[in-house]
Amino acid sequence: MKRWVGISWLTAVYAFLYIPLVTLMVYSFNQARFTTVWKGFTFKWYIRLMGNQQLLDSFFNSLTVALVASVIATVIGTLGAFVVSHYRFAGRKIFFGLIYSVMMSPDIVMGISLLMLFVLMGMETGFMTLLLAHVTFCLPFVMVTVHARIRGFDSMVVDAARDLGAGEFQIFYRIILPMILPAVLAGWLLSFTLSLDDVIISFFVTGPEFEILPLKIYSMVRLGVKPEVNALCSILFLLTLAAVTTAHFLTKEREK
Amino acid sequence: MKKWMILICILLLPAAALAAKPSVYVYNWTEYMPDAVLSAFQKETGIKVVYSTYESNESMYAKVKLVRGKGYDVVFPSTYFVHKMRNQGLLAPIDQSKLTNFKHLDPMLLDKPYDPDNRYSIPYVWGSTALAYNADHVKPEQMISWKDLWRPELKNRLVMNDDLREVFGVGLIVNGYSVNDTDPDHIRTAFESVKELMPNIRVFSGDSPKQPLLNLEAHGGMIWNGEAYMAAEEDPAIRYAYPREGAIFWVDSMVIPKNAKNKEAAHRFIDFILKPEMAKLICEYVGYAPANRTAVSLMDKALKDNPMIFPDPSVVEKGEFQMDVGEAILVYERYWERLKTGL
Amino acid sequence: MNENKGFKNTAITVNMLWIFLFVLVPNLIVVVISFLERDPVGFFRWEPTISHYINLFDPVNARVFTHSLTYSFGTTLLTLAVGYPFAWFLSRVGRRRRPLMLMMVIVPFWTSSLIRTYALVILMKANGVINSLLVTLGLAKGPVSILYTDVAVYVGLVYSLLPFMILPLYAVLEKLDSRLLEAACDLGATHLQVFARVVLPLSLPGVMAGSIMVFLPSMGLFYIPDLLGGAKSMLVGNFIKNQFLTSGNWPFGSAASVFLILVMVSMMAVYLLVMKRFNRSVMP
Numbered sequence: 001m002k003r004w005v006g007i008s009w010l011t012a013v014y015a016f017l018y019i020p021l022v023t024l025m026v027y028s029f030n031q032a033r034f035t036t037v038w039k040g041f042t043f044k045w046y047i048r049l050m051g052n053q054q055l056l057d058s059f060f061n062s063l064t065v066a067l068v069a070s071v072i073a074t075v076i077g078t079l080g081a082f083v084v085s086h087y088r089f090a091g092r093k094i095f096f097g098l099i100y101s102v103m104m105s106p107d108i109v110m111g112i113s114l115l116m117l118f119v120l121m122g123m124e125t126g127f128m129t130l131l132l133a134h135v136t137f138c139l140p141f142v143m144v145t146v147h148a149r150i151r152g153f154d155s156m157v158v159d160a161a162r163d164l165g166a167g168e169f170q171i172f173y174r175i176i177l178p179m180i181l182p183a184v185l186a187g188w189l190l191s192f193t194l195s196l197d198d199v200i201i202s203f204f205v206t207g208p209e210f211e212i213l214p215l216k217i218y219s220m221v222r223l224g225v226k227p228e229v230n231a232l233c234s235i236l237f238l239l240t241l242a243a244v245t246t247a248h249f250l251t252k253e254r255e256k
Numbered sequence: 257m258k259k260w261m262i263l264i265c266i267l268l269l270p271a272a273a274l275a276a277k278p279s280v281y282v283y284n285w286t287e288y289m290p291d292a293v294l295s296a297f298q299k300e301t302g303i304k305v306v307y308s309t310y311e312s313n314e315s316m317y318a319k320v321k322l323v324r325g326k327g328y329d330v331v332f333p334s335t336y337f338v339h340k341m342r343n344q345g346l347l348a349p350i351d352q353s354k355l356t357n358f359k360h361l362d363p364m365l366l367d368k369p370y371d372p373d374n375r376y377s378i379p380y381v382w383g384s385t386a387l388a389y390n391a392d393h394v395k396p397e398q399m400i401s402w403k404d405l406w407r408p409e410l411k412n413r414l415v416m417n418d419d420l421r422e423v424f425g426v427g428l429i430v431n432g433y434s435v436n437d438t439d440p441d442h443i444r445t446a447f448e449s450v451k452e453l454m455p456n457i458r459v460f461s462g463d464s465p466k467q468p469l470l471n472l473e474a475h476g477g478m479i480w481n482g483e484a485y486m487a488a489e490e491d492p493a494i495r496y497a498y499p500r501e502g503a504i505f506w507v508d509s510m511v512i513p514k515n516a517k518n519k520e521a522a523h524r525f526i527d528f529i530l531k532p533e534m535a536k537l538i539c540e541y542v543g544y545a546p547a548n549r550t551a552v553s554l555m556d557k558a559l560k561d562n563p564m565i566f567p568d569p570s571v572v573e574k575g576e577f578q579m580d581v582g583e584a585i586l587v588y589e590r591y592w593e594r595l596k597t598g599l
Numbered sequence: 600m601n602e603n604k605g606f607k608n609t610a611i612t613v614n615m616l617w618i619f620l621f622v623l624v625p626n627l628i629v630v631v632i633s634f635l636e637r638d639p640v641g642f643f644r645w646e647p648t649i650s651h652y653i654n655l656f657d658p659v660n661a662r663v664f665t666h667s668l669t670y671s672f673g674t675t676l677l678t679l680a681v682g683y684p685f686a687w688f689l690s691r692v693g694r695r696r697r698p699l700m701l702m703m704v705i706v707p708f709w710t711s712s713l714i715r716t717y718a719l720v721i722l723m724k725a726n727g728v729i730n731s732l733l734v735t736l737g738l739a740k741g742p743v744s745i746l747y748t749d750v751a752v753y754v755g756l757v758y759s760l761l762p763f764m765i766l767p768l769y770a771v772l773e774k775l776d777s778r779l780l781e782a783a784c785d786l787g788a789t790h791l792q793v794f795a796r797v798v799l800p801l802s803l804p805g806v807m808a809g810s811i812m813v814f815l816p817s818m819g820l821f822y823i824p825d826l827l828g829g830a831k832s833m834l835v836g837n838f839i840k841n842q843f844l845t846s847g848n849w850p851f852g853s854a855a856s857v858f859l860i861l862v863m864v865s866m867m868a869v870y871l872l873v874m875k876r877f878n879r880s881v882m883p
Contacts, residue, residue, distance in 0.1 A: 006688035010700075013685045016709045016758070020718035023728065024710070027721060034470065034490055036725070050756045052292070054307065080614040089611055097864060098622045103815040105626075105865045106839045109856040112849075115322050125323065136621040138742050141812060147776070148808035169606040183770035186701075190766055193708045199311075199808035201521040206317055208281045208308040208327055217711050219286040219311035224486060225717065226287065231728075233710045235483060248699040314844035321642075344640050418830045420845065450803035459747045459829035471724035473746055583639055589846040590659075597662040 021237055028230035045227040046235075055216065059232065062196060062213040065127070069134035070191035076135070077142025078184050082172055084143075086158070091121055099140045110137065111204035118205065125207035133205040134195045142187035143193065149183035150176065155214045174242075258497050280521040281326040283316065287590045288508075289529075290541040297528045299511035303521050321346065323424050325513030329522040331589035335506045336421070338377045339370035339580040347376040348512045354523045357530035364569060365507055370579050377509035378415040378526055379547035381538065384575065385422055385568065387416075387504040388479035390469060391493045399476060402430050415469060418462035420592040421578060422504060423450060426478065435576045438584035447591040454595070462530045469494050471484035473521065485564050496564045503567075543584045604738040612831070619726060633853035642849040651854035660838070660855075664862075667835040670824065671817040678764040678813050679806070681757065684807075686768035687798075697736070701769060705762050716826050719758065721828075723751055742763075747829035755823040764809040771805030807874055815863060835859060 028046075032039035049055065080099075081091055084092055102110070114136070118129045153176075161171050177184070199214045206212065258485035282289075286309040294305045303458060310316040313334050325346055333341060339446035341347050350376070352358050365441045371377045389399045393413075398404055405426070407413060415531060418424050423437035427446030438442065459468050466487035479487075510529065528534060535551035545565050546552065552560060560566060581588065604664065633651055638644040654660075666866055707715070722728045725742040733739040745751055781794045821836030830837075836857075842852030 006636060006691065009684050010688050013681060013761075014703065017683075017704065020715055020722060020758070021707050021710060023721050024714060024718040027718075032490055034486060037470065037490065039490075039882070042843060047772045052291075063320070071773070074616060076613055080805050081608040083607075083610045083614060087607060087611065092616070095618060097883070098618050098626070100811070100815065100864065100867060102622055103812065104818065104860045105704055106819040106836055106856055106859070108843050109629055109853065110625065112318065112843060113628045114621070117625050118630055119324075123406060125327070131591070132621060136617070141619070141763075144808045145770060148626070148767050148804040149770045151804050167606070168604075172606070179774075182773050183767075185698075186766040186770045189702075190763065193600075193666075193705055193762070196709055197712050200315075203310065203315060208283065208306050210496055211308050214711055214713075215311070216309055217284050217713055219309040221311060221713075222285045223482070224464055224466075225713070229714060230299070233714050235690045237706070237710055240709055244699065244702045248702075252486070312844070318844060418825070454831075455827075457831065460825075460831060462825050462830055467720070468747075471720070471746070472726045473724060473744075532766070535604050585846050586848065589841060589848075592841070592845075593659050593663065593833055593838065596831065597666070598832075599659050599664060 006193055007059055024230055025234040025237070028227065028234040030227070033227065034224055036083060043066070043178045047233045049228040054211075055232060058211045058213045058216045059236075065130055065134055065212060066192050066195040069131055069138060069195045070188055072131075073135045073138035073191045074142050074184060074188040077139045077175075077187060078146050078180070079172075081143045081146035081150055081180075082140070082176060099143055100139055103139045103144075107143040107198075107200035111201040114201065115204040124252060125205060127207075130202060130206040130210060130212070133201055134198065136200070137201060140193035141190045142184075144189040145190065146180055146183045149180045153179065189230075273563045275364070277304060278302065278518070278521060279306055280518050280525045281306045281308070281327060281329045281332045282421075282525065283308055283514075284311060285309060285319075286313075288332065288542055290537055293537055295536050297525060299530070301521075301524055303524065304523070310427070317341065320513055325515040326517070328513055329516040329518045330525055331513060332380055332508050332513050333377075333511060334367075334508050334578075335370050336578045336580045338509050338511060340528075341511065342371055342376045343580065346514055348514045348516060348519060349375055350378060350512060350526070351523060355527045355530060357527050357532075357593060360530055360532055360535070360548045362547055362549040362552075364572060365547045368507070369576055369578060371509070377511045378530070380510050381510045381528065381542060381544040381546055382505065382507040383481045383501040383544045383565075384505050385417065385478055385480055386484075386497070387497040387499055388465070388484050388487070389476035389495055389497070390471060390472075390474075390491075391495050392524070393475040396495065396497070399431050399495075399497050400500055402426050404499075405456065405476070405478075406430075406453055407456075410454065410476055412458050413459050413475040414453075414456045415459050415465050415474035415479070416457055417465055417478055417480075418460035420588050421581075422478065422597075424452070424588055424591065425458075425578070426451075427506055429499075435504055436579040436581055438587075440587050443584065443587050447595065450595060455597075466489065466494070476545070479537050480563050481567075482542070485543055485562075488564070498563075498567060498571050500577060503571065505572060505577050507577065508544075629853045631858055632850050635850050637845065642760075642847060643683040647869050648850075651851045652858065655854060655858055663833050663835060663838045665858075667818055670752065670756065670834065671814050672752060672834055674760060674817050674868050675810050675814045677753060677757045677799065678761050679810065682761055682768060682809065683806070684765035686765050686772050686835070689690050689765075689769055690772040699775070701766075704765055708759075708762055712805060712822070715759070716755060716823055719800070719827065720746060720862055723754070724845065746827065747831075749828065752824045755827040756817060756820070759823055760813045760818075763812040763816070767808035767812065768802065768805040771802050771808075775801055810870075811867065818863065830833065 025192060029041050029043070030038055031042045084095065114133050118125060123129055157175060158171055161175055166174070197214055199218045202212055203215055217225065220229065280303050281404065282305055284307065294307060297303065298305055310319070316331065316333065317337055317340070320331060355378070357594050365379045365382055387399050398407065407519055424443065424446045427450040428435055428437050428442060432447055433442045433446065436492065458474050461468060465479045466483040469487055470491055479496070481496060484494065487494040510526050512519055516522055530548065532548055532550035532554055535546040535548035536554050539546040539551065539555070552566065624732040631644050634642040634649065636645055636648050689697065691702060723745040725746070729745065730742040733743060780793055780797060782796050788796065794799045821834045821840070824834055825837070837850050839855050842848045842855060
């Protein structure tokens with residue numbers, strides 16, 4: 001009985017998450033130019049997508065920023081969460097306040113104020129400024145996730161390790177990190193997701209040389225989002241799904 | 257692999273080294289210009305086009321202003337943003353003697369009050385905002401005036417653009433004022449009229465007003481002509497009508513920011529766009545009318561005679577072009593907040 | 600020992616520097632602007648004023664704020680109601696399958712949010728999938744209004760924020776030792792008691808983290824409510840965006856943003872305090 005409730009709850013939520021994407025994939029084969037009414041089956045959007053270099057370029061740009069930014073944010077954020085929960089230092093409370101303020105700042109305010117900062121610093125907008133901004137808005141999500149997990153730990157483990165002569169780095173690397181790994185992974189996933197989808201902040205801090213996909217998609221709205229985008233999203237979705245499943249089975253093989 | 261090499265280059269090379277190659281930085285809506293035009297320009301002149309995009313006039317304006325116009329050579333603001341940017345000295349004058357194709361432009365769209373003599377802007381494409389309805393639910397004779405939006409049978413069935421200037425513009429027109437009115441009393445009257453319209457409004461569409469019509473959520477409302485044209489292609493029941501009080505017109509223009517680095521290339525780019533065959537390509541691609549008279553004469557008769565895209569000059573004469581309202585925008589914004597909070 | 604200090608100091612310095620430069624300084628810029636006069640040409644001019652903060656206290660703005668607050672509270676509660684059991688059941692799945700299933704939660708979110716929202720529109724519109732189903736099954740005579748109602752808004756908000764609740768909850772619940780629960784059961788505790796006395800207190804950090812990560816960003820969100828709700832009401836996000844972009848009133852927009860952050864910081868302080876008390880009361 002209990003098992004049955006669990007399985008149906010999991011299934012229902014996965015269905016909720018996946019039904020819109022299945023709809024999207026079905027409609028990527030729709031003849032209609034504006035994707036509202038079903039007008040027959042076609043492959044033409046996939047063929048057109050292959051010729052749309054601008055769209056593909058911006059996708060690779062997005063992927064690059066998301067990967068680099070999420071990794072940097074995860075490293076810094078994990079260290080940060082460890083630092084605030086294990087060391088006492090001046091400004092700890094303020095530090096937390098600032099972290100939360102990032103999550104509360106409306107995107108437009110953050111985008112404009114960061115651009116003002118970059119202009120003041122004399123930096124040219126482009127990949128670097130975009131990366132700095134993305135790491136900044138991803139940081140709090142890593143920190144909050146990891147911090148929630150670190151807090152539950154017994155500080156005696158750490159004390160014991162210290163008594164046994166472990167250095168601070170060793171404590172972090174050998175004891176804390178393995179214990180908080182699921183939270184670190186969760187934080188990285190959230191960062192990657194946020195970075196891949198950000199529009200408003202990116203609009204302000206990126207430069208003309210570095211266009212990213214979400215920006216291109218949002219600015220298509222004026223003329224109607226092209227069905228090529230649906231095709232691209234469907235392909236990407238299937239690829240990630242395939243990659244995730246393969247990775248899972250590969251690690252399973254290795255465990256055997 | 258190539259992508260990574262390019263990325264490394266971008267990271268390592270200072271921006272100056274990249275700029276050494278002749279290029280022109282175009283800032284526009286996504287897909288507002290076919291790739292074919294960009295590559296033809298590149299082939300003919302050897303100037304590289306770097307195309308980046310924005311999603312609203314407002315955000316483009318804020319960004320261009322913050323970076324002081326540096327980094328962008330040709331931008332495509334709509335009517336009243338040309339007026340605003342010109343008034344604030346953000347634009348570089350355009351040297352018409354460098355534009356050999358200037359003669360192809362439609363005089364109907366030149367020398368407008370938002371930029372007399374076209375000193376700072378060259379029209380690109382233009383269109384109108386007028387009435388839309390679904391003929392299965394609304395009879396054509398029920399949609400001839402902006403006032404018809406207030407019909408009780410359209411209760412909860414209207415789509416309006418999520419744009420305060422356009423929505424209050426309708427309120428101003430039905431009260432006999434100009435869409436560019438700055439008198440606070442007139443704006444209040446418009447607000448009161450629009451407030452009475454609220455029960456009819458099902459959705460303010462910030463992205464695409466044709467969608468609620470195609471989705472059968474709305475049976476009528478206000479819409480841009482290009483949107484109506486696309487909607488009608490998909491569902492012939494969707495019609496477009498120029499109200500008898502006059503429609504709202506807009507022009508997207510090409511301008512050069514004051515601090516643009518490649519002004520010479522920008523002029524060449526603008527001149528290239530003015531070529532009739534290029535303007536024709538663009539119109540066929542984006543679905544809005546080109547500001548290019550010669551290009552229109554090259555087009556299919558069916559398209560040329562479609563009043564949705566090419567209205568009669570008398571219709572244009574009756575309509576109004578949006579201008580910057582200056583400080584009155586604060587009054588508009590305040591009433592907009594009251595409209596949406598219901599206070 | 601030097602190496603020890605080195606690690607500790609580097610970790611603190613990197614974090615402090617980053618937060619100082621890219622969070623504190625931009626925040627200060629916003630605070631400074633909020634105390635300056637508006638200028639139609641330069642966005643602001645160097646004349647101090649507190650008028651923007653006074654203007655914030657106005658029934659219209661209060662309505663904007665309370666409206667956003669309602670959506671955010673509703674969304675947080677709904678994501679918690681859906682996400683907590685989900686994270687719990689997920690953490691009880693076999694160890695081998697867990698990483699895959701966790702990844703499956705996040706994969707849909709790597710698709711553009713705009714495209715996903717459009718997919719929801721396709722599902723909920725008058726001639727859409729759900730309405731066609733309802734009519735075919737004879738459950739409704741004509742299309743039911745779903746799109747452009749509050750239901751659609753909540754569906755959209757929960758849909759886009761659910762992983763921010765599930766992931767931190769999962770990270771906390773996953774470390775719960777099932778032997779602990781068995782022990783409690785063996786000692787005669789009912790399921791409800793085990794949940795209230797053991798599971799819930801131990802998972803509170805996750806509940807707090809998840810609620811914060813859903814509640815705070817949802818206050819600034821406006822794209823999804825606009826597209827799915829028909830933009831008939833104004834939320835804090837639109838309000839601030841309009842001040843910056845439509846009316847070019849940067850100081851007022853900044854003041855609204857600063858005020859918003861201050862209110863939320865105090866709400867969070869109360870929330871954390873209550874949670875701590877609650878935690879102590881259930882685990883004496």
